[in-house]
Amino acid sequence: MAVESGTMYVVATPIGNLEDITARALRVLREVDLIAAEDTRYTGQLLRHFGIETPLLSLHEHNERARLERIVSLLREGKTVALVSDAGTPLISDPGFPLVRELRRQGLPVVPVPGPSSLLAALSVAGLATDRFAFEGFLPAKTAARRERLQMLAREERTLVFFEASHRIAETLADMAAAFGGERPAAVARELTKRFEEVRSATLSELTIWLEADSKRGKGEFVLLVQGGSAASEVDTPETRRLLAVLLSELPVSRAVVVAAKLTGLRKKPLYDLALALGGRQEFEEP
Numbered sequence: 001m002a003v004e005s006g007t008m009y010v011v012a013t014p015i016g017n018l019e020d021i022t023a024r025a026l027r028v029l030r031e032v033d034l035i036a037a038e039d040t041r042y043t044g045q046l047l048r049h050f051g052i053e054t055p056l057l058s059l060h061e062h063n064e065r066a067r068l069e070r071i072v073s074l075l076r077e078g079k080t081v082a083l084v085s086d087a088g089t090p091l092i093s094d095p096g097f098p099l100v101r102e103l104r105r106q107g108l109p110v111v112p113v114p115g116p117s118s119l120l121a122a123l124s125v126a127g128l129a130t131d132r133f134a135f136e137g138f139l140p141a142k143t144a145a146r147r148e149r150l151q152m153l154a155r156e157e158r159t160l161v162f163f164e165a166s167h168r169i170a171e172t173l174a175d176m177a178a179a180f181g182g183e184r185p186a187a188v189a190r191e192l193t194k195r196f197e198e199v200r201s202a203t204l205s206e207l208t209i210w211l212e213a214d215s216k217r218g219k220g221e222f223v224l225l226v227q228g229g230s231a232a233s234e235v236d237t238p239e240t241r242r243l244l245a246v247l248l249s250e251l252p253v254s255r256a257v258v259v260a261a262k263l264t265g266l267r268k269k270p271l272y273d274l275a276l277a278l279g280g281r282q283e284f285e286e287p
Helices: 023-031 040-049 064-076 097-105 118-125 143-153 166-180 204-212 238-248 253-264 268-277
Strands: 008-011 034-037 056-058 081-084 110-113 133-138 159-164 185-190 198-203 222-226
Touching: 008 023, 008 097, 023 081, 023 110, 034 040, 034 064, 040 056, 056 064, 064 081, 064 097, 097 110, 118 159, 118 185, 118 222, 133 143, 143 166, 159 166, 166 185, 166 204, 166 222, 185 204, 198 204, 238 253, 238 268, 253 268
Parallel strands: 008 081, 008 110, 034 056, 034 081, 133 159
Antiparallel strands: 159 222, 185 198, 185 222
């Protein structure tokens, strides 16, 4: 089926392995009048590999709003446009949202051409719950803002998914362990579909140690996945109450909670709250 006049196609491209591109994506990229690309040099290499000669127009975070009027005009003239990012599905932590929003506002057709996505690829192999998840994209680059954001997410019960740059991966893992607890199950997916692809599932503390053990593991593009926090109802069970009661008879509250967290995989904060409810004495840190 040929491309339809006056339509923009949002086309997913490979995140590494060029064999992952779909037959439909190749056809659309060949048939449209123009390809709007995040980086024309990068996309140019992809097009040359497949022998595609469609003209390119740059569209990135610094010029996207300036390109809106031109693309709208082309579509109203009946031209066809494909939107691509450097890799994967456009708009997912990539440019394109203001453009798609404006086209929708004006009633111009926007058609998805689905395909590769590092977000979904990582979820499919991480071994964490996939029925409900929250995609957080890139965390703030500044340490204080990043830690504050992670603290806000500590009670989130859905699987959390993040993108992270190689130069911040070690700091981010350490901050996650501090915010969520080192015992929280998680996964690191590195260089997905590429030559040095690696997926590691462990606790946040174990992943921090694993990353530091080999400098090569800190290179590449990363997707981080973290198991969601436990709901209060999951913590306050007869089994957990019995375990805490035994531990509290022998240990201070803070120590009992640490041991209980390691044995159950539950988060420390709800365990601490439950321990207090069971009669444990609240402990305060010295100012």
